[in-house]
Amino acid sequence: MKRKIAIAGTAVLALIASIMVFVKPADAAVGLRVNSGRIVEANGSNFVMRGVSHPHVWYTSQTSSFANIKSLGANTVRVVLGSGQRWGPSNDLGTIVNLCRTNRLICVLEAHDTTGYGEEGAAATLDQAASYWIGQRTALAGTENFIIINIGNEPFGNNASVSATWPTATSNAIGRLRSAGFEHMIMVDAPMWGQDWQFIMRDNAQSVFNSDPQRNTVFSIHMYGVFDTAAEIQDYLGRFRTAGLPIVVGEFGHNHSDGNPDEDTIMSYTQANGIGYIGWSWSGNGGGVEYLDMVTNFNPAQLTSWGQRIFNGTNGIRATSREATWFGGVNPTTPTTTAPTTRPPTTPPTTPPTSNPPTGRACTATYAITGQWQGGFQAEVRVTAGSSAISGWTVNWTYANGQSVTQSWNTTLTSSGSSVSARNVSYNGSLGAGASTTFGFLGSWNGTNSAPTPTCTAT
CATH class of the missing domain: 2.60.40.290 (Immunoglobulin-like)
Known part of the structure; x- marks a missing residue:
């Protein structure tokens, strides 16, 4: 039995007359959304996450980390928050939203208090996490283009009978957010400390996806010691791709106390198949897993060996990350000279000088x-x-x-x-x-x- 050790770790509406329920069609969804098993932006451009987790709730003063993570090439940061049961509550989402927008980062916001529920006595339920997000609704309004809500981190431990409730608990939490008016992309973590070693998420993903009235839910698998061979990684991710369901590697490392994950296959397979990945974690790890720090003391100039690997190595962040087109990044599959029509609400840009493209190699x-x-x-x-x-x-x-x-x-x-x-x-x-x-x-x-x-x- 393997586990991760927890650390202080629109325009169009279709009226279905027969049942009188309003359903928003997929093509009318706002912001980031799921399309044919992939994450796309509002303009239809594919978006593949290349990022890292930042432990904000434990290091709230480290706001420069957003710019530092961006400077090393990431297009995504997963922000660790507290819902108030164990940490926090994180009530500074207005500041975090501005940091995400200013640094042109897609931000996955996650409530960490749910970690290991059923095995960790103080852990929060997914229902409590949903209540936290609903309480933050005002701070998140209008951020669907660059904010993803990760309802709860690793929401169940290794207690099999409790983890078996993951499909119902997850669907109910999604339903509560939708009923509260959230149109954001939602991310849901696997049970069993995020590693799903009994395949509860894998085997119930379709029903959970269908429970979302907006069909805008992404599944997150955490890959540590359970995923120590190429065959395990390829089989797990491949089944989601075959089923046409959206999957990301929401956490992974280069080593762990429960085994040695195959980070090379994680990074090569996700790159070959257009799957996002988010490494754990920027800095500040404790409890014996300090080797998962990517930089020393939050200093981007002091990359650890893990930091060098994920940022600068083969299939690493610098080589594979593409900024979201909503921020002005270029879609590599459809190059364009026209900036997106929807921009972040900032000071109007200075009008750039106009000129025709030059001729020749220029x-x-x-x-x-x-x-x-x-x-x-x-x-x-x-x-x-x-x-x-x-x-x-x-x-x-x-x-x-x-x-x-x-x-x-x-x-x-x-x-x-x-x-x-x-x-x-x-x-x-x-x-x-x-x-x-x-x-x-x-x-x-x-x-x-x-x-x-x-x-x-x-x-």
Whole structure:
């Protein structure tokens, strides 16, 4: 018997006349949604999670972790919260929502108090977790494009009779959120400390999915010692893919006290099959599993061996992550030069200079301020290839008013005085003729924050 050791771990409405029930069709769903077993954005672009968990409820002062996680290439962060039974309650969701939006991260918000219910005496029920989310409804209103609600972490332990209630308890919790008006994508964790070693989630996933009137539920499997062979990983995930049901690896590590998970297969199989993964965890682990820290003392410049593996290794986050198009990222399957029509509610962007794509092996760059506050700002640079494909690019600009860059993502950026140079990273240098990509950054300013005119050099 294996287990994970818990740690302080619309436009259209269809009226069905015969039963007089309003049902929202799948194509009318708002924000992130399930389509044919995959996660898609409101514009239909596929979204594959590449992220890590951040233990916010135990380290509420570590708000810089959102930008730091983004800077290492992640497109998703799973935020550990407390519903009040064991930790928290986390009543700072307004702050968290702003951090997610500002740092252009899809955020999976999870209530951790349910961990190991039936085996951990203090654990909360899924019904209590649902009550917590309903109490946070106002803070989450209008965030369906970038917030996913993970009802409860690892909601049952290894008590077989209690874990057998997972299908009913999960369906009831989903129903309560929908009745309360939530239109968010919902994520549900497996029982048995998240590892589902008796296949309770696997064998009941279809009925639970069907219980969601919006058909917008994603299943999350946690892979530790139970998943120590390639065959186990491929079989479990493959059954969801064959059934057309949405699955993500909501937690996994490179090692664990209950066995050695096969992280290489987890990462290669998910990449080959368009399945999301979220590693555990950014920093701050205790209870004997400190080796699961990805960085030391929340410092992004001090990657551990696990951090190096998940961020920089084969099939790692830097190589495979794509920013959500809602934030301005480019859909790799459908390159576009048009920004999404729906944007985060920020200060209106500075109008970028207009120009036609250049001819030949060349590129252009446009600079836009997408958000600004006293002393700080967020900006985006869009790089567009000319009439021929390019394999790399470098963008340069000079600030006129003493601005400086403090954090960046989707680029390797260096500064020398007022001069800034940004070049592509491994996954966004190759652009087809006329195709675009974006990178972003946070900066500081004082007095004036005029937008510079960047130049772009292609290779």
